[in-house]
């Protein structure tokens with residue numbers, strides 16, 4: 001089986017340095033990778049859909065962005081030092097798709113609960129997950145996902161569309177397969193993208209895996225022709241009675257923060273709290289946790305590296321020794337800690353977990369940018385993008401353009 005890339009390859013053939021530092025797991029690595037990518041970001045709009053060995057047409061920054069080693073606005077602003085906004089619009093737009101999905105789900109948390117309800121009873125599709133299905137290219141994608149924790153966006157679309165419309169499998173089961181392996185797994189981007197492919201996100205719209213499209217965009221070295229004939233003219237399994245999901249939670253709480261002496265809790269949802277309002281406060285103690293979500297070996301390895309680095313970085317920033325522990329609750333009990341301050345996890349497993357804890361008070365902060373962008377996500381993406389572009393033109397957003405939290 002030919003893999004489309006492996007850790008250490010991402011970017012090697014396009015813009016990277018050929019070293020093994022891809023799928024950046026520290027802030028420094030992410031900033032270096034971003035800087036290298038900026039050099040070629042001008043051709044992203046033209047080349048991004050071409051899936052090539054090493055994935056040199058895209059940034060491969062998604063795991064770093066998802067865990068906030070770098071922020072979306074930092075990444076989106078970076079190419080502007082070199083290119084006009086119109087030249088890199090596609091890249092910036094893609095980055096903000098992520099914020100859109102996040103805001104969209106935050107406004108409609110019931111969609112996440114429905115997904116969790118949907119996966120409860122599901123199992124199967126072992127052959128396709130293990131790369132032993134009837135279509136060679138899809139087997140290649142499944143292998144790549146399991147063995148690297150990454151798939152190119154176009155491959156994610158083809159694979160999801162094949163899963164739903166050709167293999168006739170439940171979308172939730174496919175989304176769970178991605179969840180179990182992606183280093184960048186994100187509740188909003190994953191669930192909304194799978195729903196979009198399945199025709200649930202935008203009523204009347206689905207995505208199909210067409211042979212002609214795959215042959216056009218997948219590099220010939222990677223094109224396994226086995227079984228491609230089943231993708232000759234796929235037919236959409238159009239779900240019936242789809243309604244737009246309603247906004248059910250408009251407001252997010254605004255808490256008052258203590259200025260000093262509190263316990264700062266850092267978790268995988270935001271590994272860069274010092275670039276938020278928390279950066280200017282004076283915690284008495286700092287704890288970094290990796291509370292027990294189930295993870296693949298690769299996901300654990302990536303997160304382990306990221307947490308090691310956040311300990312060093314945050315210690316330097318606050319001048320306070322950081323404790324890295326497995327379980328927040330056990331640590332709090334052992335240390336007589338009754339409450340913590342931290343970044344607020346968005347809709348997903350960690351937020352659900354926080355909601356169930358009874359022995360600890362959480363004072364959780366929403367980034368001003370997240371609150372602001374979320375307000376634009378009530379309708380479709382293009383309305384979101386238009387409003388945001390207007391705010392970017394006037395300089396209203398990002399808030400700290402060129403400021404201390406930003407790279408450029």
Ligand SMILES: Cc1cc2nc3c(=O)[nH]c(=O)nc-3n(C[C@H](O)[C@H](O)[C@H](O)COP(=O)(O)OP(=O)(O)OC[C@H]3O[C@@H](n4cnc5c(N)ncnc54)[C@H](O)[C@@H]3O)c2cc1C
Pocket residue numbers: 048058059060061062063065066094095096097098099101151152153154156157160178182184185186187189190191193194197
């Ligand atoms: C079925 C399916 C499932 C997906 N699941 C996830 C997921 O769990 N986590 C995740 O981060 N992305 C997900 N995506 C979106 C997208 O595929 C990845 O963000 C992208 O492939 C990451 O590679 P990159 O960093 O090289 O992206 P680039 O093309 O370099 O884009 C830069 C950044 O923009 C953001 N981005 C780009 N495209 C999208 C998109 N379509 N939607 C949302 N954000 C985007 C990412 O943060 C990405 O790192 C999914 C897409 C599909 C079709």
